[in-house]
Amino acid sequence: AQKITQTQPGMFVQEKEAVTLDCTYDTSDQSYGLFWYKQPSSGEMIFLIYQGSYDEQNATEGRYSLNFQKARKSANLVISASQLGDSAMYFCAMRETGANNLFFGTGTRLTVIP
Amino acid sequence: AAGVIQSPRHLIKEKRETATLKCYPIPRHDTVYWYQQGPGQDPQFLISFYEKMQSDKGSIPDRFSAQQFSDYHSELNMSSLELGDSALYFCASSLGRGQGMNTEAFFGQGTRLTVV
Numbered sequence A: 001a002q003k004i005t006q007t008q009p010g011m012f013v014q015e016k017e018a019v020t021l022d023c024t025y026d027t028s029d030q031s032y033g034l035f036w037y038k039q040p041s042s043g044e045m046i047f048l049i050y051q052g053s054y055d056e057q058n059a060t061e062g063r064y065s066l067n068f069q070k071a072r073k074s075a076n077l078v079i080s081a082s083q084l085g086d087s088a089m090y091f092c093a094m095r096e097t098g099a100n101n102l103f104f105g106t107g108t109r110l111t112v113i114p
Numbered sequence B: 001a002a003g004v005i006q007s008p009r010h011l012i013k014e015k016r017e018t019a020t021l022k023c024y025p026i027p028r029h030d031t032v033y034w035y036q037q038g039p040g041q042d043p044q045f046l047i048s049f050y051e052k053m054q055s056d057k058g059s060i061p062d063r064f065s066a067q068q069f070s071d072y073h074s075e076l077n078m079s080s081l082e083l084g085d086s087a088l089y090f091c092a093s094s095l096g097r098g099q100g101m102n103t104e105a106f107f108g109q110g111t112r113l114t115v116v
Helices: none
Strands: A010-014 A019-021 A032-039 A046-052 A064-069 A074-079 A088-096 A108-113 B005-007 B010-013 B019-024 B031-037 B044-050 B053-057 B064-068 B074-078 B087-094 B111-115
Touching: A010 A019, A019 A108, A032 A064, A032 A074, A046 A064, A046 A074, A074 A088, B005 B087, B010 B019, B019 B087, B019 B111, B031 B074, B044 B064, B044 B074, B074 B087
Parallel strands: A010 A108, B010 B111
Antiparallel strands: A019 A074, A032 A046, A032 A088, A064 A074, A088 A108, B005 B019, B019 B074, B031 B044, B031 B087, B044 B053, B064 B074, B087 B111
8 A cells, every 4th residue: 555645746826825735644653754855846855844643733844834634644734825936846755663764655746826 | 054965966877887876974864765766756765774784675676786884875886777777866864763753864966867
């Protein structure tokens, strides 16, 4: 089974608006970490935000916040006040207990429209 | 702040040749991961090292090998290259073996390998 599912291959958002990128995950572990990365067209993989399974509060990093719903196994990324530079591919990823790797979703391509 | 350094940034090889990709993790990071990302695909985990020992293995072909050296840098060796090996190869590093789930993994800028 796919460990990370991103159901939106592409998303469009108007500049200055907020956008939510969906991510659901599948694990039987109680302890795990969830990550979001941004990959612009230049190719580098940029870490955005992290959420631990035991964290009671949703993670926030500047304009990025993670809407963590543990019972639903979802970890959606919310980008507020979108900027043109936010146009990129966004990957959700998960690390399970004791595993030394990240499982990635298939990504969502976000396009910010002026 | 120092980031993960990968070299070379771009590499063109012919079929059946060999290639060596290098990764220099963030200082004091003891864990290195290698990923392969084909065009339009998500990154696929190849292999990881913790304290110079292999810790996890993913979909790494037998033609590939990797190691982590005493200074924690890592090399991915690829032999008998095939056209399908053309991809972006990422190295990432983190501190700790991931037992602490909030161990962020930071990626290098990647090596774009083209096999012709």
